[in-house]
Amino acid sequence: MHTCCRNESELDGCLSEWDNLGFGVTGSVCDVSVRAQREELMSTVSTLFDGKLNIVINNVGRNIWKPVLDFTAAELSTLMATNFESVFHISQLAYPPLKASGVGSIVFTSSVSCFTEVYVCSGSSQRSNLSTY
Numbered sequence: 001m002h003t004c005c006r007n008e009s010e011l012d013g014c015l016s017e018w019d020n021l022g023f024g025v026t027g028s029v030c031d032v033s034v035r036a037q038r039e040e041l042m043s044t045v046s047t048l049f050d051g052k053l054n055i056v057i058n059n060v061g062r063n064i065w066k067p068v069l070d071f072t073a074a075e076l077s078t079l080m081a082t083n084f085e086s087v088f089h090i091s092q093l094a095y096p097p098l099k100a101s102g103v104g105s106i107v108f109t110s111s112v113s114c115f116t117e118v119y120v121c122s123g124s125s126q127r128s129n130l131s132t133y
Contacts, residue, residue, distance in 0.1 A: 053097035
């Protein structure tokens with residue numbers, strides 16, 4: 001298993017805990033809102049698993065908790081890059097090693113708030129779009 005996190009100290013803490021439990025997990029520091037970092041992540045994963053991948057779990061999400069009308073263009077761009085573009089692009093990058101495995105699957109997670117009215121939440125709206133496909 002390989003995971004990623006944009007925060008190195010949080011990643012190191014999780015990897016250490018999993019190692020103590022005997023789990024064979026590796027990890028990369030990666031901000032999935034940055035295209036080049038996604039490409040580097042998937043290159044690392046492909047190398048680690050000899051060009052084959054059984055499953056990708058897209059479990060990324062970011063929210064900005066304030067009224068939608070107060071969002072700046074930069075904040076909206078960050079949400080879209082993180083919650084939509086990253087999931088789409090990682091799925092594209094993962095396709096060749098998933099196909100090579102012969103048993104590849106992609107799992108998308110989304111927030112329950114995409115199905116309920118939340119006054120200050122807009123980040124889940126991008127993820128709810130993915131939930132319908």
